[in-house]
Amino acid sequence: MYPFIRMALSMFKTRKLSPLDVFETHVSHHRCWPWDIDLWLELNNGRTLTIYDLGRIPLAHRIGLLDALRTQNWGLTMAGVSVRYRRRIRTFEKFEMRSRAVYWDAKFVYLEQTMWKQDGECANHALYRAAITDKTGIVTPQRVMKAMGIELENPVAPEWVRNWIDAEATRPWPPMQD
Template sequence: MYPVVRVIKELITNRKAPKLHPLDTHVSYHRCWPQDIDTYFEMNNGRILTIFDLGRTGLATRVGLIDVLKKNSWGLTMAGVSVRYRKRIRPFAKFRIVSKTAGWDHRFVYIDQSIWIGDECATQAMYRSAITSANGIVPPDQVFAALGNEGKSPELPEWIKNWIDADATRPWPPTDSGT
């Protein structure tokens, strides 16, 4: 089940939090609840991706993206993700999500997120997202200008560029449809 109550909490909490520059880091605090765990007594890998939504919700609220989306009748979608799982998140563990826009290209915005338990990184995800309108993808430069950031994208780290390049070689649609 989608954590609707947690999303509402993030929207309410972050509506009152200090605003962030579009390239600043948002940190949010959470706990692994019993409904998050799998048969291995740890947070389910799919739930981790859903929990990352909470961090992006807080980030989008604090940088003003939610308001810009509403004002322009734009939508937000995820277009890809690369994830590393390195440490189990056990029931009732407290953790923090660190969310930050790494940069953008002509179509997509790249959001770097990580989950930390104390000083240890448990999971990191790099999301490729797009802002959409009735006419298709909205250029990220236009989105960031609407957020008050007229500058260019920060230089994307080499590993993100490599991921973009590698993903461009991936066949779409997949070659095996199972029929």
């Protein structure tokens, strides 16, 4: 089940935090609860993706995106993700999440998220491709930035982000059926 109560709590904690610039990092703190674990008593990989929502949505609030979504009647959807898992987060373990926008192109906004253990080790790292949508399809990031009052040119993509975008472009869609 989606963690609605945790999301509400995350948004409540975020409501009085200062706004962030579009490329600044939102930092939040979480705990791995028994309902987040898999058979090995660690944070489930699918649940990791859901918990990342607890960082992305407050980030969207702090940079002004949620206000733009509401006023323009736009939606937000994830259009892809790549996750690198490196360290286990065990039941009841606390961790820090860092969420930030790193790039946008003509269609998508790219978001980087990480979970850090208390000993300072990075447990996992995700790169998301997000799209803002309206009734007719994808809203360009330039139009979104304008609605947010941000006057910036497209940033330069970090090399590792560009490599992921290029690799994704070679992936067949729709996938082949056996």
